[in-house]
Amino acid sequence: MSPAPKPTLERSPSSLDRVPLCWGHRGASAAFPENTLASFEAAIRDGAEGIESDVHISADGEILVFHDPRVDRTTDGTGRIATQNYHGGLDQLRTVQAPHQKIPLLRETLDLLMLPANQHVLLNIDVKVDNDPERLFAIMRDIIESYDGFETKLAPRLLLGLWHPKYVEPAQRLLPAVRRAHIGMSPALARKYFWDACCTFSMSFASMVNSEGQVFRDECRKAGKEITVWTVNDRREMIEATKWGVKAILTDRTKTLLELRHEMEQDWDKVARETSGLFGWTSFWYLGIANYLISSWEAYLLTKVGGAFYPVPPLPASSSPAPAVGPAVVAKVGA
Template sequence: MTKIFGHRGAAGHFPENTMLSFQAAYECGADGIELDVHKSKDGELVVIHDEKINRTTNGKGYVKDHTYDELKSFNAAVKWPEYSFQVIPRLEDVLEWIAKKPLYLNIELKNNVLFYRDIEEKLVRLLRKHKLTEQIILSSFNHDSMLKIARTNPEYEVALLLSDKMHRPWEYANRLNVNAIHPKWYHVNKRYLQRSRQYNVTVRPYTVNRTNMMKQLILNGCDALITDLPDKAVKLRDELLLH
């Protein structure tokens, strides 16, 4: 059965990467949530997508140039006036919330544009502190970062994020001894999924919001899909399973 991951929570209907958005994805029946992690000036792992806070909050500047005390003073729901003030969460806040829930958590390290010293080590320490292994998936466009974690902490599943069309990505994953890829949704078709299965590579395309593509991926047995609209995807999957 195709698993449904809420992209930045339920970002189609709620302010992305907030506890409000994560709770909404959980309540609509998603199997997991996906979120993004940067590092603050004082070393906290914080949940936000962009390198800068300008787009999603009422603050300005780079995440890396603010302490977490400063970051939490900005409203992460500023573009969503129908919702009250939302704090930029620490990753630890999310880990505490998800620890006792039957949810997968896909943590994307946003270290492909800026370099965050020792971010992998800090992430693993937090996961160990909260005794989280089985439900965790780590991903990044920085494949060196993922290989670093895979070599030193093989208990965690890592996935390679792919933005461009790649020739035989399942072979690339096999060469790197990685068993999951997260490609752009429009690169994935029935043959892509078949070949990946032959190589034992899990495929979780992002960001799948169109009904016809959701349906195609589900009917073709895609392992999971990452969507801004987990409520829509869960309902569609369940309807298809009934037939």
């Protein structure tokens, strides 16, 4: 367990020259049904540079963009995605939240990204641990490679988010052109199982606040690794993450983050003063003990579904993921 956070300020108010990218977590999900085309379109309209989504495979081999393994929570249907056909079944469901939307396919989401007006938008694909890696990535490869110019127009804008090391080798073998990120809550697990295999670490915001998180952020910075944080809907957390120099912030409230970024561009000194070096003491959930308990529970659930974690064999040098993201790594202040 890490000790309590140290009162530090990594960036002085005058040192900001870039702001994090805005990635819509399940789209603009604070305003629209999560993981729907309407939510993704809203995030893009707001000005988000990226969107985050989740994937599951139906019984008839379609990749659905959906968070839960079951459809009960957000739609008018019931049951597990893996045991139901999409065509003539899951495609008839609609979200409980208005405007009532269908569950989109990954292909439909990529169609949205391939529109001429959207070819700057990044897509972070959260690979849920109950997916079979061989089946998922084989289907995903066929979908991605069906687009003309996918090598330059699509693949560089995709990021595979991996919770479990069992996905690393199949992802490298079946989707070598797509970058890999580790999604997690534990710097220790990220360092032990994913460090060499991933170019980006998508970490829970709270896990990056305490001293263990500070050390991990420093290690990533020195190694040229990128950090994104999730799910950040609080203004003060957005400001703090900006001080850390993260590459992107995943948020349900895309409009809120983009408006805050505009404030930062106008007067960073004023915005930066809203949080201090004592920020880490303002919530129990930022303390090392809290993150230890939460990350331990998450690790238990991941191993229960996906099996025990194991070290990933060294990948060939040619398969090392590129550190930069597509057309733009971060948004410049004033751009």
